[in-house]
Amino acid sequence: QVQLVESGGGLVQAGGSLRLSCAASGIIFNIATMDWYRQAPGKQRELVATITRHDNTYYADSVKGRFTISRDNAKNTVHLQMNNQKPEDTAVYYCHTNYYANDYWGQGTQVTVSS
Numbered sequence: 001q002v003q004l005v006e007s008g009g010g011l012v013q014a015g016g017s018l019r020l021s022c023a024a025s026g027i028i029f030n031i032a033t034m035d036w037y038r039q040a041p042g043k044q045r046e047l048v049a050t051i052t053r054h055d056n057t058y059y060a061d062s063v064k065g066r067f068t069i070s071r072d073n074a075k076n077t078v079h080l081q082m083n084n085q086k087p088e089d090t091a092v093y094y095c096h097t098n099y100y101a102n103d104y105w106g107q108g109t110q111v112t113v114s115s
Helices: none
Strands: 003-007 010-013 018-025 034-039 046-051 057-059 067-072 077-082 091-099 102-105 109-114
Touching (some): 003 091, 018 109, 034 077, 046 077
Parallel strands (some): 010 109
Antiparallel strands (some): 003 018, 018 077, 046 057, 067 077, 091 109
């Protein structure tokens, strides 16, 4: 029943912005810690940002100051606002949660930043 559905990926120029969204179902969303990961071709999947049920946030150093993670508990949705995008941000972005000892992943959404 658990499902994470991502949207908002696409093509953007360097310096531009995109906002990713992840709609969750099948979980009690307001108690779940939510994450965004990304994976570029030939590279390991890396944690980009985390938001807890108490709105505590974590960001990878590479995106700090440019990306903002947020959650809308009324809509069971987590967002990743990506500003001042760089070509190095090009990757497939995945929504993730660990809920009652189980890992759940979205299908991934492609973000391509052109130079």
